[in-house]
Amino acid sequence: TLLKEVDxxxxxxxxxxxxxxxxxxxxxxxxxxxxxLLFFSSFRKRHPSSALLEELRKNVRSILEEERVxxxxxxxxxxxxxxxxxxLFSMNIIDRWRDIHIVLSAIMLSLLGIHxxxxxxx
Numbered sequence: 001t002l003l004k005e006v007d008x009x010x011x012x013x014x015x016x017x018x019x020x021x022x023x024x025x026x027x028x029x030x031x032x033x034x035x036x037l038l039f040f041s042s043f044r045k046r047h048p049s050s051a052l053l054e055e056l057r058k059n060v061r062s063i064l065e066e067e068r069v070x071x072x073x074x075x076x077x078x079x080x081x082x083x084x085x086x087x088l089f090s091m092n093i094i095d096r097w098r099d100i101h102i103v104l105s106a107i108m109l110s111l112l113g114i115h116x117x118x119x120x121x122x
Contacts, residue, residue, distance in 0.1 A: 002084070003029060006077050009070055017067045025074055029081060035089055 006029055010021045 002077060002081055006074060009073055009077070017071070020071070021074070025078060028078055033082075033085055035092075 006025075010018070010026075
């Protein structure tokens with residue numbers, strides 16, 4: 001739905017706006033970031049995505065004033081996409097950790113039971 005909204009926002013605009021959209025913004029929407037990059041970007045104080053958005057904002061001098069609002073909407077949608085990717089990656093990590101944690105907890109509880117029985121038996 002996010003990609004549909006972005007395509008609707010960017011349709012039928014001027015040539016400079018379309019050029020900025022096609023070369024700068026659209027590839028970012030359709031490019032999927034790897035888990036490795038998402039993992040290490042979560043430790044940074046300033047995310048690379050925010051630096052990228054600031055660089056895109058500097059290059060919009062050639063578009064019309066009424067298109068700037070649309071451009072800002074596109075950038076907010078782009079930052080929303082980045083946040084969704086990061087949240088999805090975090091959810092996947094937590095799901096995998098939960099599966100490992102359940103198995104390890106069951107093993108530890110079994111060992112605890114064996115230990116208690118062996119203490120009272122011997």
